[in-house]
Amino acid sequence: MPRNTKSPNNPTPKEWLANDLSLQYIADYKAFNFVDGEGIRCSLYVSGCLFHCPGCYNVAAQNFHYGQPYTQELEDQIIEDMHKPYVQGLTLLGGEPFLNTQVCIKICERVRKEFGHTKDIWSWTGYTWDELMKESFDKLKLLSLIDILVDGRFLEEKKDLTLQFRGSSNQRIIKVPESLEQDKVVLWDKLVH
Ligand code: SF4
DSSP: OOOOOOOOOOOOTTSSOHHHHOOOEEEEEEEEESSSSSSEEEEEEEOOOSOOOTTOTTGGGGSTTSSEEOOHHHHHHHHHHHTSTTEEEEEEESSOGGGOHHHHHHHHHHHHHHHTTSSEEEEEOSSOHHHHHTSOHHHHHHHHTOSEEEESOOOGGGBOTTSSSOSBTTOEEEEHHHHHHHTSOOBOTTOOO
8 A cells, every 4th residue: 555645734933823823712621631641630622733744633623613712711610620639730732732822821821820830731732842942922932831841743654652642753741941941852751651
């Protein structure tokens, strides 16, 4: 069978901007799950992603119109759920959180206001760390609010279902504050595989 050579899209720096693209729609919200990062987490799935990785785990959420508008009621629900002592933190997924920075910055700032750094924030993104370093102000602002970033497109040729929290071996789990401070990628040191 011929090999599928279709690849994800590769934007130039600042080509895709949340202000032009995001409708501030939410594909899903899952409270108290065990799979979207370390510990028990509340996960917000935003709508819209232009990377269009072949084999994407959530094709429906590539559409910026998918799901429901983000509301204050949902935000209050997330915060209420996160007050449970067993919840370790918030996870942002999609879709692409960095093309939905309006919603993601708002919920991250609220989490910091309510919990300081006693709860952590993880985010997935199709952007690589190096790409984000050349990106728009809103993306860098969102990055500054996150503790752990799982970076990079999903690449079918590097797919590995045994990897912890990642779908393909090019993706990395990055400690964001340390990486920003040292101006280089610092990997999450609790990685098992
Ligand atoms: S970056 Fe993620 S959400 Fe976007 S197309 Fe790729 S796998 Fe799907």
